[in-house]
Amino acid sequence: MPKPGAPFPAVTGACRCGGLRYRMESAPIYNYACHCPDCQKLSGSVFAAFSIIEAEKLSSIGSLAPKMSLNVRPPGITKQIAACPKCEIPVWVTEDDCPAILHIRIGTLDVPNLMEPDIHIFTESKIDWIKLSDNAKTLKGDFVKEEVWPKNSLFRYKTAIAKFQQALASKKLQDESTESSEMDKTPTAQSPEEKEDDEAFEKRYLDVEKSLQERLEKLSLKLGEDGKIEAKDENAEGETVKVVGV
Ligand SMILES: [Zn+2]
Ligand SMILES: [Zn+2]
Incomplete structure (x- = not known):
């Protein structure tokens, strides 16, 4: 090298x-x-x-x-x-x-x-x-990359993986938000008689927003003080895991 x-x-x-x-x-x-x-x-x-x-x-x-x-x-x-x-x-x-x-x-x-x-x-x-x-x-x-790769190689690798996962997460979030806003529009636009009252609509809107926020939080990545990139594992509630090779 x-x-x-x-x-x-x-x-x-x-x-x-x-x-x-x-x-x-x-x-x-x-x-x-x-x-x-x-x-x-x-x-x-x-x-x-x-x-x-x-x-x-x-x-x-x-x-x-x-x-x-x-x-x-x-x-x-x-x-x-x-x-x-x-x-x-x-x-x-x-x-x-x-x-x-x-x-x-x-x-x-x-x-x-x-x-x-x-x-x-x-x-x-x-x-x-x-x-x-x-x-x-x-x-x-x-x-095992952590055992045999030079530090700089590992940092470059993890940075590239993290950037990719971040882009993927924001795309997922965008898709979900498009999907849910389409679901919101359809019944009110096509069936006015089924229109929700303001209070129910407000509640549903807040629920969707809350779940999107939670998802964003789960998927977001952070750079540790030691330069290592960490991500919250989507499947393990509240547990933080290191991003290793995928
Ligand atoms: Zn060729
Ligand atoms: Zn091989």
């Missing part, structure tokens, strides 16, 4: 036909190689190597936009693969449930040699004839 603070050179990459081109606008958050059976199958090779970066730090500089398709994941988890619509080469995948973080396939970089993996994971299923250097960091299974 380049040294933090150093100016980042223009690192570019593309699919095989060159239609889907990109430029990394900053150093990656983290580089890793994965030797899990899933990555072996998906890459058609014996391991896969990725450079993690915020989506907002990846510029599209080619003539084609990526074609997104759903990667098969356990139920409830969404992960998209971005491929060239012409040559169909996959170039990056999104983080589970979070398109704000991208995992770029290192082999699509113009100079893949730049991004040496910081760690090799799932070496339990590594092919025997792949020999890693003695000083390579390895893990038998997956990494």
Whole structure:
């Protein structure tokens, strides 16, 4: 990984036909190689190597936009693969449930040699004839970001996730408020005889407002004093949990 603070050179990459081109606008958050059976199958090779970066730090500089398709994941988890619509080469995948973080396939970089993996994971299923250097960091299974990532990488990652969740929460809130205001309008506009009296209307209006406020409060994020981002878990009443990878 380049040294933090150093100016980042223009690192570019593309699919095989060159239609889907990109430029990394900053150093990656983290580089890793994965030797899990899933990555072996998906890459058609014996391991896969990725450079993690915020989506907002990846510029599209080619003539084609990526074609997104759903990667098969356990139920409830969404992960998209971005491929060239012409040559169909996959170039990056999104983080589970979070398109704000991208995992770029290192082999699509113009100079893949730049991004040496910081760690090799799932070496339990590594092919025997792949020999890693003695000083390579390895893990038998997956990494826990908090344990192996540099502080700065973790901060960048959590900031991007928090921004995404915040945008999602305000969109949800907007949708709900549109829905409820439509529900409010329909009976009064179409059936004047069913019109509520002012008091009932006022009460219902306050109830809706209250529930929206509560929802907003539950979903809102806050930045802790130590720079860590915390979010209130929607499912656990009143309990504050740290935002970890999604
Ligand atoms: Zn292409
Ligand atoms: Zn893998």
